[in-house]
Amino acid sequence: MKKYRIAVIPGDGVGPEVINEGVKVLNKVSELDGTFGFDFTFFPWGCEYYLENGLMMPKDGIDQLKEFDAIYLGAVGAPGVPDHISLWDLLLIIRKSFDQYINLRPVKLLEGAPCPLTGVKKEDIDMVVVRENSEGEYAGSGSWLYKGKPNEVVIQNAVFSRVGCERVIRYAYELARKEKKTLTNVSKANALNYSMVFWDEVFNEIGREYPDVRTYSLLVDAASMFFVKQPQRFQIVVTSNLFGDILTDLGAAIAGGMGLAAGANLNPERKFPSMFEPIHGSAPDIAGKSIANPLASIWSASQMLDFFGHEEWGKVIIAVIEQVLTEGQTLTPDLGGKSSTSEVGDAAVSMLSAAY
Ligand code: NAI
């Protein structure tokens, strides 16, 4: 029987609460399928670890993770640890070390999910945002000069390499071709006269190899407006790291909220493990109350199954999430319900058994 080795980093706040439910679902999938299973290894890294050891993960953390088939992450961040430390020293280091240059974020309004937009039907919001995940505005390049002096200056560089742009844009074209969808490029070449002019050039160059893919280009400010006004314009969207980060939170807001938004950090060549996570943070405001919505982390488990080639199971999990939402009996408070995190996970598991 094929065993997938999964490194689980539950992290901080609601991270462990929601990850438990995803693990339950994955275990149920393997039990029902019978041809593959999971070996979960838990790593207690994150802010608590930092407060004890001065590091978010051990020095050889990346080496420890290297041999796994995938990483399943909850969330990191806690009051008392600066966010740039918790983010950089765990999440961003993993993304970079393992060259997870694709951040794949479905923005899909499921049946029964709340949508704050009026007059929008389920079919109107069904897109995948392909966010560049290795460089751009999050490259970590810059300097801090004359710290604390009156002439203090900070510089944060945005890094756009040809290889970096080509690979994410090509990935998006391939996805659009495979799924016979349109591709919208989101950039900002009017104001960012180097980086985004270059990005657009690469987008158009690569596009010549994909005459079958229908493309659109939008400036990011206009794209934000259309996410709200006419989300049906979008199918596959490709954009830079910063724009993708912001646009996908907007995407989450129009498609059910943070409790329903998942993201995959992919190394498409599979040279290194890819990482799957709900896109929300550690939600300190609700942590420890057992009311965090686990559906985003369950959705990210379905992305993991897709990546392993078990797309049929990925689809079953999405259908189960949809069933949880439409039945409406077992929902966490963010979706207007009264159920706990584990009750929602249990409901998903029993629907999974019934669906199979
Ligand atoms: P957040 O995503 O943790 O919370 C934003 C809002 O959404 C809060 O009101 C929260 O209660 C709600 N929320 C989030 N997840 C939820 C869930 N599963 N169910 C129900 N409601 C949910 O973002 P925030 O507050 O900006 O950041 C909190 C901490 O998380 C910070 O330390 C931040 O750096 C970190 N963070 C970590 C991320 C990661 O690990 N990938 C991503 C974003 C933030």
Ligand code: MG
């Ligand atoms: Mg974000």
